[in-house]
Amino acid sequence: MPALNEPVVPAGSWSSGPQPQIEGDGLRLRPWRAGDEAFLVGAYADPAIQRWHTFSLDDEQDAAGWIERANRKWLTERGADWAVTDGENQLARIAFRTLDLEYGDAEVAYWVAPQARRSGVASRAVTVLADWAGKAGLHRLTLQHSTFNEPSCGVAQRCGFALEGTAVRALRHADGYHDMHLHARLLD
Secondary structure (H helix, E strand, O other), X not given: OOOOOOOOOOOOOOOOOOOOOEEEOOEEEEEOOOOOHHHHHHHHOOHHHHHHHOOOOOOHHHHHHHHHHHHHHHHHOOXXXXXXXXXXXXXXXXXXXXXXXXXXXXXXXXXXXXHHXXXXXXXXXXXXXXXXXXXXXXXXXXXXXXXXXXXXXXXXHHOOOEEEEEEEXXXXXXXXXXXXXXXXXXXX
C-alpha cells in the first residue's frame, strides 16, 4: 500500500554511515565498544539502575553481548545507544530505546552511574542528544519514567520535555506494575 506521506527521515540515511560520536556541554556520547564491559557490569549491579531498568548483567561476557546488541540497533535504524563520558571517564548511558525514522520520533532512555549522579550529567546528555536529533531530522522525542522516579521527572522538565500524561500500570518493574509519566519534546 503506498504511503501518502514521505518519511520524515528516509530509510538508510542513518545506517549508511557509522554511528556518530556526539559532543557538547563537556560530554562525549560515543558508541559502546570493547573495553566497556566492566563499567556496564558495575552499573547494572547498582540497585537504582536495576530498579528503573529492570535487568542486570551477570559478567563481562553478558556485557559483551549487550554491547553487540546495542551497536546493532544503529544498523537496523530501530534504536541507538551511546556511552556518556567526560572524554576520559564513563559516566552514563543514553539511548533511543525506540526509533521510527519514517515518523521522525524516538524514545529517550538513560541512566547515570552512581559516581556521576547529582552532577547534571543526565540533563546535559539528554539536551545534547535532543539537539543532535533535531539536526539529524527527527521531529519528536518522548521520554517515559515511573511516576515514583522523581529525579527522571526533573530531568525531563529541565530538558524541555512537557508532561503529556500518565499511562496506568504500563510497565512491570521488579516490585510490580508502575504508572509511567510520558513526556515529549518537539524538535522542529
